[in-house]
Structure formats: C-alpha cells, structure tokens
C-alpha cells in the first residue's frame with residue numbers, strides 16, 4: 001500500500017522567521033497529539049530562505065520531510081539567480097514542486113523546461129511533485145483532458161526510472177487554486193485517472209503503480225478533505241492557503 005501524502009505549499013506568503021514559527025507550531029501539535037495521528041508523509045515546502053533552518057525543526061519528527069518550491073535543471077554553473085537541485089539535495093531536501101501553475105503563469109515556465117527539471121531531480125535522487133491542471137478557459141472549452149494529458153506526457157517524456165526513484169503528480173485545476181471552493185471530488189478523481197493512464201503510457205506499469213502517487217490540490221480544507229480522501233485514485237493532497245493556519249492544517253492531518 002502506498003503512503004498517504006500531505007504537501008504544504010507555503011508559496012511566498014511568509015518571511016523566513018514567520019515560516020519557522022509556523023513550522024514550530026505545527027511540530028508542537030504533532031508532538032502533543034502523537035496517538036491520534038494517522039500514518040502519512042508530510043512534506044513541508046517553505047521558501048528557499050527557510051529550508052536549512054526548517055531542517056533543524058523537523059529533525060525529530062519522523063513523518064516530516066522538506067520540499068523546495070522549484071529548482072533549476074543544471075547542477076551548477078553560470079545561471080544567475082537559479083537554485084541547484086544538487087545543492088538542495090545536499091542540504092537535506094527530498095522533494096521539489098515543479099510546474100506549479102503560478103510559475104507557468106507568471107514566469108512563463110513551459111512544459112519542456114519542466115521536463116528538464118524533472119530529469120535533474122531524478123538524477124539527484126530528489127522526488128519531483130509535478131503540478132498539472134487546466135485554466136478556467138481550457139475547462140470552459142472542454143480542453144481539460146487534453147491539457148492535463150499534454151502537461152503530464154511532456155513532463156514525463158524520456159525519463160529513465162528504476163525502483164530507487166519516485167514521482168508525485170498533483171492535479172491542480174488552476175481556476176480553483178486559492179478560491180476557497182474546490183472542484184467536485186468526482187471531477188478530481190476522473191482527472192487523476194486520466195493523469196495516471198497518461199503516466200502508464202509514458203513509463204513502465206510497475207513503476208507507475210508502485211512508485212508514483214497522485215495528489216489533488218486546489219482549495220482543500222478541513223471541511224472538504226474527507227470527500228476527496230474517499231476517491232480511489234487520490235493518494236493525498238497539495239494544500240496552499242489552509243496549510244498556513246496550523247490548527248486548520250492539523251485538522252486536515254487528523255481527517256486523512
């Protein structure tokens with residue numbers, strides 16, 4: 001059985017000091033409620049500036065892991081302002097969010113760039129969390145399936161995988177991110193099946209079944225998480241806004 005997964009994406013919402021205080025609050029909730037916590041992997045993705053200090057805070061929390069919100073596709077060199085996957089690995093980072101819609105929209109991150117970043121992550125034994133999802137216009141024009149199949153297949157193109165690697169894909173319909181209203185759980189389940197089938201078209205079946213997990217992201221909160229959790233193909237969640245409130249985030253944890 002695959003682990004259940006909960007990813008907290010803090011985006012650029014907090015200062016590094018605020019991120020560390022938030023992480024300490026979350027850590028305390030875990031330490032004080034050990035008995036009630038379901039078995040799951042928690043992946044906290046603060047800003048780059050807080051990663052090293054965050055590593056110290058999570059040291060004694062076995063289910064906790066750290067993720068970065070992006071990386072570059074080369075390990076080192078003359079790439080001003082970029083962040084190396086190799087050096088992220090060296091400071092103890094295990095996961096990297098790639099292709100988030102905010103980066104696709106504001107920074108022009110294209111599918112081909114995301115593919116190069118996925119390769120760089122796998123080469124460095126980092127687990128990519130690839131975000132895919134349609135915009136409101138694409139949804140209205142009936143292009144959801146095409147969009148998520150295209151984004152998934154280009155991200156996974158030409159990858160060399162073996163059982164030492166892992167890949168996570170999060171279905172994140174762009175039009176419900178940060179809106180306070182998610183899609184219907186059945187729609188997320190359908191989209192995740194499309195994504196899973198696309199992954200099977202690109203990669204060995206055993207790898208997809210055993211080493212890939214499929215998440216949903218977009219306005220998940222303490223109230224709606226249970227109805228999504230019941231869906232068969234959804235292995236976990238990528239949570240933005242609700243992960244900034246320690247009680248709400250912990251509330252989601254308890255319902256998983």
Ligand code: PGA
Pocket residue numbers: 009172176177178179180217218219220238239240241242
């Ligand atoms: P949200 O963000 O939970 O605030 O909708 C999710 C995301 O952007 O990853």
